[in-house]
Amino acid sequence: MAKPVATRGFARERVLDAALDLFAAHGVSGTSLQMIADRLGVTKAAVYYQFHSKDEIALAVVKPVYDDIEHLLRITETLPTAEARRSVSMSGMVELIIRHRRVSSVFYGDPTVHHLLETNDEYRRIGDRLADVLLGPAPDNSTRVAISMLSAGVHGCVNDPMIADLDDAELQKILLDFTKRFLEVCVPAQ
Amino acid sequence: MAKPVATRGFARERVLDAALDLFAAHGVSGTSLQMIADRLGVTKAAVYYQFHSKDEIALAVVKPVYDDIEHLLRITETLPTAEARRSVSMSGMVELIIRHRRVSSVFYGDPTVHHLLETNDEYRRIGDRLADVLLGPAPDNSTRVAISMLSAGVHGCVNDPMIADLDDAELQKILLDFTKRFLEVCVPAQ
Numbered sequence: 008m009a010k011p012v013a014t015r016g017f018a019r020e021r022v023l024d025a026a027l028d029l030f031a032a033h034g035v036s037g038t039s040l041q042m043i044a045d046r047l048g049v050t051k052a053a054v055y056y057q058f059h060s061k062d063e064i065a066l067a068v069v070k071p072v073y074d075d076i077e078h079l080l081r082i083t084e085t086l087p088t089a090e091a092r093r094s095v096s097m098s099g100m101v102e103l104i105i106r107h108r109r110v111s112s113v114f115y116g117d118p119t120v121h122h123l124l125e126t127n128d129e130y131r132r133i134g135d136r137l138a139d140v141l142l143g144p145a146p147d148n149s150t151r152v153a154i155s156m157l158s159a160g161v162h163g164c165v166n167d168p169m170i171a172d173l174d175d176a177e178l179q180k181i182l183l184d185f186t187k188r189f190l191e192v193c194v195p196a197q
Numbered sequence: 198m199a200k201p202v203a204t205r206g207f208a209r210e211r212v213l214d215a216a217l218d219l220f221a222a223h224g225v226s227g228t229s230l231q232m233i234a235d236r237l238g239v240t241k242a243a244v245y246y247q248f249h250s251k252d253e254i255a256l257a258v259v260k261p262v263y264d265d266i267e268h269l270l271r272i273t274e275t276l277p278t279a280e281a282r283r284s285v286s287m288s289g290m291v292e293l294i295i296r297h298r299r300v301s302s303v304f305y306g307d308p309t310v311h312h313l314l315e316t317n318d319e320y321r322r323i324g325d326r327l328a329d330v331l332l333g334p335a336p337d338n339s340t341r342v343a344i345s346m347l348s349a350g351v352h353g354c355v356n357d358p359m360i361a362d363l364d365d366a367e368l369q370k371i372l373l374d375f376t377k378r379f380l381e382v383c384v385p386a387q
Contacts, residue, residue: 034308037226117307118224138359148363152371155360159353160346167345169328173338181342188382193375 019057019067021047026064030113035065035120062123069114069124072107073133079103080136089143090196096140097157097190101182104165105175112166153193157186209247209257211237216254220303225255225310252313259304259314262297263323269293270326279333280386286330287347287380291372294355295365302356343383347376 025046029038040061044051058064079099086092104111114120124130141154161182164170170178215236219228230251234241248254269289276282294301304310314320331344351372354360360368 032308034224034226036224037309118222119227148367149371152354152360152363152368153375155357156350156354156372156375159357160350163349163353164342164346167349170342170345173342177338178342181339182346185343185346185379185383189375189379192378192382 018053022054022057022064023068026061027068027109027113030065030068031109035061035113035117035123040064065114065120065123066127066130069110069120069130072103072110072114073130075103075107076100076137077133080133080140083140084136092140093143093154093194094187094190096137097186098183100137100158101161101186102179104161105179105182108165108175111162115162115166150194153189157189161186208243212244212247212254213258216251217258217299217303220255220258221299225251225303225307225313230254255304255310255313256317256320259300259310259320262293262300262304263320265293265297266290266327267323270323270330273330274326282330283333283344283384284377284380286327287376288373290327290348291351291376292369294351295369295372298355298365301352305352305356340384343379347379350379351376 022043026038026043029042029046033042038061040051040054043061043064044054047054058067079096083092083096083099086095114124124134141158142150146154164182165178173181212233216228216233219232219236223232228251230241230244233251233254234244237244248257269286273282273286273289276285304314314324331348332340336344354372355368363371
């Protein structure tokens, strides 16, 4: 009985890998189930056996990222001050985005993916919890802009082709340093 | 003889406006010439009369942004120090991105648009000149990360739906302040 399950798991991973390559090259909107099947050298029916829609594939591709964000939140939400919650969450997000460098390049900034994530209850709740720890209670406009700018800056930089020659360790070191300094000078403690 | 030209100019603007709306909602990949025609209530042939491909429309949509970047560069490239060139260019870019808020939300971060802009000689040259003034001569990795992070941060924040309630003037004031502080603490003068 073990073999079909193993094969199925393997096929699932292969579909997700192929999908991620295609999403990165063409965006989610520009990728079809047929393209995924063609890349794997299988029929569209074989892909349907694993996933019932492209949306389901896109959600499965980002699942490990959301699992890690949830894990980070379970740690940071217990911290005693808003500043500690914010700075530990932001540092954790820097590490997490670099760890998921390939996936984050696809799911960040794509309007189709954004809509998909927003309409998924589980992911939206995690996104809301992340916003809560990063923004803190009753954030003013300046704090909101700072967190938005910093989040976009980290995501965008990690996915910038001009920075692709930097290895993950060096990029992480520099980004963690900049993130800390930015919070210090732009988001005063409450 | 004046009327056909005026009509043509009017139709051109209408196509660009409709295209921008659709690009914003579906991405460039997810938008077809047929969708643009449908939105305008005209035939695809009527759109073809103005533009020969979707790429041509996308390039025309971003043209005013590149015209403004070129104008900014003509000013900043004459400044005497690398620090002045960098900080004036970055402040100018903040203003420019806010001025072109709608267009920048479409052309930033979309892999299709990125490819299109990279393969257009005129736009690529302007992009290279902008990178030169922002990075300065022989930038180290830290400076490269800082400029990438700051550029992505400003673009991403301006297009962040969570920030959409801030008016342009307030957003610009806060972003100019953060940009200045970030450069001060993260990009030491050479």
